[in-house]
Amino acid sequence: MIRNSSVGGLLRRPEAGAFLGLVAVLLFFAVFGGLTFLKPAGMSSWLNVAANLGIIxxxxxxxxxxxxxDISVGAMVPFGAMTTAVISGHYGLPIWLGIAVALGFGVLVGxxxxxxxxxxxxxxxxxxxGSLFAxxxxxxxxxxxxxxSTSVALTVEGPAKAVFGDFILGGQLQTSVGWWLAFTACYIFFVHFSRYGNWIFAMGGDKVSARNAGIPTDRMTILLFVLSSTSASFVGMSQAILYNSAQVAGGQSFIFNAIISVxxxxxxLTGGFGSVVGIFFGTxxxxxxxxxxxxxxFDRNWSSLIxxxxLLGAVLMNNTFRKMALSYAPKKGAK
Amino acid sequence: MTAPILSLRNVNKSFGPIDVLHDINIDLRAGEVLCLLGDNGAGKSTVIRLLSGVHKPSSGEILMDGKPVTFASPRDASEHGIATVHQFGGTFPLMSIGRSFFVGVEPTKGWGPFKVYDRKKANAIAVKAVREFGITRIEDGDRLVGGLSGGERQSLAIARAVHFGARVLILDEPTAALGVKQATHVLRIVNEAKRRGLAVIFITHQVMHAMAVGDHFAVLIRGAVAADFKKGEKTREEITDLMAGGASMASLEAEIEGYMASHDGHPPPVAAH
Structure with a gap:
């Protein structure tokens, strides 16, 4: 991580564009919509969306x-939801079994x-x-x-409900917000502080050199695919518990939404550059x-335009900041 | 003369029906730069790939310190102390100098599952290693590798190989994409690597660069060693001519073809010096 507290140093970080984008969006909606979306009710509406999307x-x-x-996440969300609902709703088996099998399928597909x-x-x-369609x-x-049927009901009570799919803090915030924050903290440690993060960046920079430098690129690739499909399955599972039902459709929106956030x-897009904090802001x-x-x-129909x-603005801005990062050199003698 | 670190003995390499290398014999000694010369398609890259573990010889053997070795993979070759630096340095443009220097062997601090990457230590070691090779413009290990000049990236890659204990350094046209000043940088680093006792294989198309650092020259023509000579044994004109495919190269080529036609496809033995 580049730790530089000057303005230029902050702009050279991968998350600079995401942060400025977030500020721009906040200003935009503050001007046109007032500050309602920053009050608890408004905040929980977008925090819930961000949490489920962010975990993926x-x-x-x-x-x-x-x-x-990995675009198969779009199918893993309904898969996770449906597995939980069929096992614990349709067959009436213990919810923990449903959760375990749903996550197990996530690992398997990954x-x-x-x-x-x-x-x-x-x-x-x-x-x-291919695996998305399969x-x-x-x-x-x-x-x-x-x-x-294409929709399966499920009733969950007790600790599983409280842990995975309930409303907290006054009844509007989903428990997945807590999971999202916890996962984000783990990922930040894993990617930016432990040595393994370095491997991920090296693999995206030049896979052959990374392998020759002794990085187990195959194992890391499999691990990352397992993480993404299991995370998608996790989101599906917790939504099924939250809403007490699961549908076979839905989930496809996660594909594009996740890519846009990222x-x-x-x-x-071609690898080798980015940060977890940036993805967090993007989400x-x-x-x-x-x-x-x-x-x-505004009419709801305009949101895709925005x-x-x-997206285009963020990509252009990110390109600019990346060029700044590349051409950065400290002035001679300035230490 | 010291014993060679790495040798190719009667090495042949074919890809299916196509014979790419014929009876190659090459010796590499510590503290010596071997310039591998030859036109495109002469087999230089194949020789490098054999030495760096990408391919295995079809017949013949590779000796390291006099003992036969086989390299299962490029990783295996690098564990034997053979480091290959490609034209663009083989480093990661969007990673910091410290991080790319220590890819795969990151220094960490802390305990148990909370070991964290030691950025200060990595940066300090990387910057020191590069500066010892005379690249004093690099002061900040947080700079991205992609922001360095071509020569600096080569230097970083070479410094990295030396730091991690390479004994044989394979430089695949390190000066090809560089300007005059940058190329001089790289040549100085090649000399520094030589001074530190590494065996260097230097592949280039530029005679001036070859003459500046080479102790020993091998010319490949059509997959065979057509000439093998030491520094001072041939003039620059002769070498240029050999490399550029001039009159003496044409006659050599004709000679080899004639010999191979009448000797079952074997090239003529190269006179030992």
Whole structure:
């Protein structure tokens, strides 16, 4: 991490663009929508969106830093939700079993994705496009086969509900916000403080050199795919517990939303550059735009336009900051 | 003369039906720079790939300190102390100098699961190692590698290899993409590596660069060692001519082809000096 407290030093960090984007979006909605979205009710609306998206966006962003992409998360969210609902709702088995199997499937799909990416020379976009459709097919096919329905109800009470899918702090904030903050803290340590983060950046910078330098690139790639699909499954599972039901559809929006959050957050699409804090800011920015529109007089239909403009603006800004970071050299003699 | 660190003995390499290298014999000694010369397609890259563990010889052997070795992978070769530095340095443009220097062997501090990357230590060691090679413009280990000049990136890669105990340094056209001043930097670093007792293989198209650092020259033509001579045994004109494919190269080429046609495809033995 570049630790430099000057203004120039801050602008050279990967999250600089994301932070400025967040400020711009906050100002925009403060002007057009008043400060309602910063009051508790308004805040929880976008914090809930940010939390569910952020839990997925960070591992997707880490894969992107490592030079890979995982779009199968779009199918893993309903898969995780449906697995929990079928096991614990339809069959009435203990909820902990449903949770364990849902997360287990996340690990399994991640292993398959990662293994296929390292064994074949097929780009991960194509591999995970395949698993996206395959998993969607499995979810729809199995659910209809088992339950004769595309929507399964589930009733959860007790500790599982309190831990994974309940409303906290006055009844509007989802428990996933807590999970999101905890995961983010773990990822920040893992990526920016432990030595393993360095491996992810090196893999995205130049995979062959990274492997020759002794980094277990194959194991790291598989680990990152497991993280992303398990995280998506986790979000699906906790949503099923929260809403007491699961649908076979839905979840596809997570694909693009996660990528937008990651790119707005300053991660380079081709890998090798980015930060967890940047993705965190990018996710919040996305969530505010997504929800903030309700607090303005604008028609809801315009929010995609704002997101599109935001994305392009963020990418241009991130490019500029990255060039600044590259050309930075301390002045001679200045220490 | 000291014993060679690394030798190729009668090495042949074929890719399917295509014979790329014929009976290559090369010796590398500590503190010596071997310039590998030859036109595109002469087999220089294949020789490097054999030495750096990317390919294995079809026949013949690689000796290290007189003992036969096989390199299972580039990683295996680098564990034997053979470091390859490619044209663009093989470093990571968007990583800091300290971080890219220690990729895979990051220094950490702290205990148990909370070991953290020791940025100060990494930066200090990396900057010191590069500065010892005479690149005094690098003072801040937080700078991104991509912001360094081509020569500085090469120097960083070479300093890194030396720091981690390389004994043989393979430089694949390190000066090809550089300007005059930057190339001089790199040549100075090659000399420094030589002074520290490394064996260096230097691949270049530029005679001036080869003459400036080379102790020993091998010319590859059509996958065979066509000439093998020491510093001072040939004039610059002769070497230029050999490299540029002039009259003496043309005659050598014809000679080798004639010999190979009449000797089952074997190249002529190269006179030992």
């Amino acid at each position: 966006a960070i591992p997707v962003g880490l894969l992107m830093i490592a030079g890979e992409l 292993l398959i994705n990662g293994y296929m990416v390292i064994r074949t020379a097929v780009p991960s976009l194509i591999v995970t496009l 998993v969607q097919g499995i979810v729809l096919g199995l659910t209809v086969l088992i339950t004769k 790119v707005v957050g300053g991660v380079l 919040i920015t996305f969530a505010i735009v997504n929800q903030g529109i309700y607090y303005t007089d 997101i599109g403009v935001l």
